Amino acid sequence: ALAAPAIAQDMPNINWRLASSFPISLDTIYGGATELSQRLQEATDGRFRIQVFSAGEIVPGLDAINAATDGTVECAHSVGYYNWGKDPAFACGADLPFTFSARSKNAYNYQGGGIENYNEFLEKYNLISFPGGNTGTQMGGWYRKEINSLSDIQGLKIRIAGLAGRVLEKMGAVPQQLAGGDIYPSLERGTIDAAEWVGPYDDAKLGFHKVAPYYYYPGFWEGGPTVSFFFNKGKWDELPDVYKSLLKTCCQAVDSNMLAKYDMKNPTALKELVGEGAQLRSFNEEILTAAYQASNEVYAELSAQNESFKTQYEAMLAFRDDWYLYQQTAEYTFDTFMMIQQRNGVLAQSEG
Amino acid sequence: ALAAPAIAQDMPNINWRLASSFPISLDTIYGGATELSQRLQEATDGRFRIQVFSAGEIVPGLDAINAATDGTVECAHSVGYYNWGKDPAFACGADLPFTFSARSKNAYNYQGGGIENYNEFLEKYNLISFPGGNTGTQMGGWYRKEINSLSDIQGLKIRIAGLAGRVLEKMGAVPQQLAGGDIYPSLERGTIDAAEWVGPYDDAKLGFHKVAPYYYYPGFWEGGPTVSFFFNKGKWDELPDVYKSLLKTCCQAVDSNMLAKYDMKNPTALKELVGEGAQLRSFNEEILTAAYQASNEVYAELSAQNESFKTQYEAMLAFRDDWYLYQQTAEYTFDTFMMIQQRNGVLAQSEG
Incomplete structure (x- = not known):
């Protein structure tokens, strides 16, 4: 028989299930998982598929991470602090009070060892995790x-x-x-x-x-909560390198895009809320x-x-x-000046 | 003869050349192009390769965008405003004074129509572009x-x-x-x-x-300059859909990662500069x-x-x-409070 072409070996067909901690109604945060699935599917021409289940479909939302740990699903989309009662160190990959904004959280995650530090901890729970979204500083x-x-x-x-x-x-x-x-x-x-x-x-x-x-x-x-993808470590280890790298790239794109979505939607929503009292x-x-x-x-x-x-x-x-x-130098003074102009009512027009 | 397996058709071998506007010595910004190349190569097991040339290797740095327009290279990594003398609308995809921070620029780019608006303009220059880096608010x-x-x-x-x-x-x-x-x-x-x-x-x-x-x-x-990848539109149109989607995902990951790199490196560098006078x-x-x-x-x-x-x-x-x-609500007040703590000297210790 003819040997399978090399391509089929390095890009095998894979079907994974993902348990989201979020209901479909939270479209921005839930959408991070469907976006990951879509990016992966498109970039592999359908070879690597992740089917997304919303909170409660397979397991309750708060159990999504545990379902990835025990292999009920291959992956979860969740926030680490949901598991803080099981082990407080889970919260470190999500957010701790008075630590970072989304900007500085990303720098810590991607360039300051944050992802590696979190994954070192997650090994004992049979998990590997990558950031997969951020809401920006939340309201109180x-x-x-x-x-x-x-x-x-x-x-x-x-x-x-x-x-x-x-x-x-x-x-x-x-x-x-x-x-x-x-x-x-x-x-x-x-x-x-x-x-x-x-x-x-x-x-x-x-x-x-x-x-x-x-x-x-x-x-x-x-201040800058990271939403995370959690992968069952055994399943992750079985992936060919080509999929590991692609998956990491897709996670980072999703991470960035969720923040952009919130940042586009929140300002309008805030104005509407104030309009309604x-x-x-x-x-x-x-x-x-x-x-x-x-x-x-x-x-x-x-x-x-x-x-x-x-x-x-x-x-x-x-x-x-x-x-x-x-942060006290360029970024803050630029933002401050722009906010003063906003209060002066000149930012929406082309000539202030 | 045996028909080529389907895989070879939807993921063909492609070798592109990229002209960077930057010298290798500007490692963070130049590195955006090599990072794109690496992510692509890894995610396709070497089928889609982009060879990166630094400023001056093929064309002078300021001509990189034009080299993508005329097909001398398939792509460029540059900043749109380098071409502002040719057409001021090129600057709109990079940065305009007093418009956005990196955060808000990303929201505008990815969720506010920014990428689409820019590409509508770029068609007459035979280009399509996606964000591929940001420095954050620059110094004056x-x-x-x-x-x-x-x-x-x-x-x-x-x-x-x-x-x-x-x-x-x-x-x-x-x-x-x-x-x-x-x-x-x-x-x-x-x-x-x-x-x-x-x-x-x-x-x-x-x-x-x-x-x-x-x-x-x-x-x-x-305030939040976008560094961009520019692709020759004819070459882009020839790509199979699987590569188009993958390339966009890789660009967005690179975009996010460059900002994280600058944000990790700039604070230390600023302290050293102040230490040197x-x-x-x-x-x-x-x-x-x-x-x-x-x-x-x-x-x-x-x-x-x-x-x-x-x-x-x-x-x-x-x-x-x-x-x-x-921005005047949660994000700014959180950042302001954290900066006050920084000035109080309590942020570097675990107990303030």
Whole structure:
């Protein structure tokens, strides 16, 4: 018989399944997985296919990463901190409060060892991961009453998950775990006082502004959260090199493109929310400073308990300092000047 | 005879040549082309190869785009504004003064019609282009004396190219065209008073701080300059769909990765420059406001003369306004708080 042509050996037909942590209704973040699938399929003429399943189709959204670990699926699209209860070091590949913006997170991930550090940790969970999306700095959530001082945080029942919940707990709040669909009725009834979700585009769909009008920023617990693709390590290792390289390239393109999508959609959504009554508020310095200190307390506790957390967290610190020094020069002053012009109302016209 | 396997038809062997506008010494920006070549080669197991030639190897750096137009090479890696003298609308795909940061430029490019708008224009030059890198907001250059008011700009001989030169000319400066290697001796002799180049990492290599110590920011003419891949349109059209899709994915990954590289390298380089005597200075509001007005005058002139310029420029304005409104919320306040902590000296340690 004729030997198979070389091509068939180095680019075999592969069909994988991906469990997303997100519902289809969160089109931007869910769309990262379908975009990966499409890019892969197009670039291999259909040889390498990934079928995407939304949250709940194969496993619940919060179990997507575990399903990749145990081989139920070959891959997951999720956010590492969903698994923080299993092991807090999972959060390091997603976001830690008061670390990076999307810009600096990307630099740390791709050029500062971030991807390698995370994958070193993930080996024990039989996973390898690459960034696959970012939302930019998230908003700080919706509040039924204004938050003017730390005393307004005391006893505040806020829907917030994971490590960020631990930080707010230290500040006196009472974190609540609620699925997305339960948030609106809980806010409406006053069972909870506040809820954080994502940013204007995603938040608008759930209508929180109608029942908790104060929209605070910044979401200091998510300055630049990375959404990640997780691959079962055994399955990854079986891939030919050509697919490994292609998959990494596709992940990076998806990562970049999700941020661009959010950045295009959020500004319009924010204007619409304000038009419908959302009241924009900035957390004041007292709140942010207390939150920063509470975060550092959490980091100290987690670092004492978990070597992988400590290693990854400390790898971020030197670059974090350098970045926010550098950021004070060209980028920040350019942005500041442009925002002043925006406030002067001259940016939308061709002659200011 | 046996028919060629289907695979050989949809993934043929292709060898292209790419003319870079950059010397190998500018490793980050030049490296965008070699990275594209490597990603492509790996993802096709060597079937689709692009051989990269540095500035001057096939054509002078400033002629790279034209070499792709006329088919001397299949592709170029360059910055659109290098061709602004031929047609000012070339600059729209690179950067225009006071338009976007890298973040917002990416949103405009990938999700706001930027790539499509640029390619509509490029058709008459037999080109199709995709973003292939970004430097982030550049620095405003090196000055032998401080620039404290508009009067200090009068008669200032500054090495600056293209559209930005036209803006500075309106402000009273005398723009000079000089190749990279001629800048240092001209600054040293005082033949010129100032020179702009890129940012800390690239600038440090040329040692400008030794002869023109005042290092100003921001480079308002390059808030988020896109470096681009340009493909000969006829050659592009001949590619099978599988390669077109792959090439676009690779370009976007390279685009994202170049910014990450600059963002990782620039902070360290800036610290070293300051350690060697560079004096950091911010352009004051008088200068920036005059520059913004001069830019708008240039835009009005170019829009009156060039329909393609006008169309692209005006396509940017609505999103520019929305972006810098949105930017005032979560992202800016997060960054501001982090910069305050940086100044307080607590970011490099695990416990602030």
